[in-house]
Amino acid sequence: MAFLRSVNPLDTGPVLRAGQVYLRAPQMSDFQNWAGLRALSREFLTPWEPTWPRDDLSKSSFRRRLKRYGRDMRDDLAYPFFLFEIDSDNIVGGLTLSNVRRGVAQSCALGYWIGAPYARSGHMTAAVTAIIPYVFKTLQLHRLEAACLPFNEASVRLLKRSGFNEEGYARRYLRINGKWQDHLLFGLIADDMNI
Helix, strand or coil: CCCCCCCCCCCCCCCEEECCEEEECCCHHHHHHHHHHHHHCHHHHHHHCCCCCCCCCCHHHHHHHHHHHHHHHHCCCCEEEEEEECCCCCEEEEEEEEEEECCCCCEEEEEEEECHHHCCCCHHHHHHHHHHHHHHHHCCCCEEEEEECCCCHHHHHHHHHCCCEEEEEEEEEEEECCEEEEEEEEEEEHHHHCC
16 A cells, blocks of 8 residues: 655654754755755765756755655655754754655665764764654655665765665666766665564
8 A cells, every 4th residue: 555645835744853863854944054064065975976966055956956855755755854953953964765666665765964064973873763763664664775885984884883784786876976886785674673
């Protein structure tokens, strides 16, 4: 049975808390803080992300991003979250559940980024820990997948620490930083978490 959800444009969705952070859906009021952190972190993020569009940090691009997010959530295709510090309410990163597949697959893919000032703070580990029960209990999916560059040691450690199993190697899997790059593939299933 498909999981259907209608999204009210004013609905901020669930708030997930773990450790010193919480996750919630992006809102227009997040634009300044998001754009500031992304601009500050551009050099840090460039090796790990697709090439940014020229207008990526503009307000109009952010507004288009939010519209796409709303459509994706309504259509049960993806669930974006921004990651905030509880004490300061500062945005520290983001996490997205994308490529939601229902039917016989019941799976989705996990992607994430952390701002340069917050790298290796434990915030993303807390965020991934918080999203796992959401994937398996709320969205009622069976499988959560993730991929990372083989030389991204921090990401490999994060996924393994969060319970993911390394499952394979995909050649020229994603276009990152302007070129097709190999990725390690990771998976986590509900059974792994006793859910």
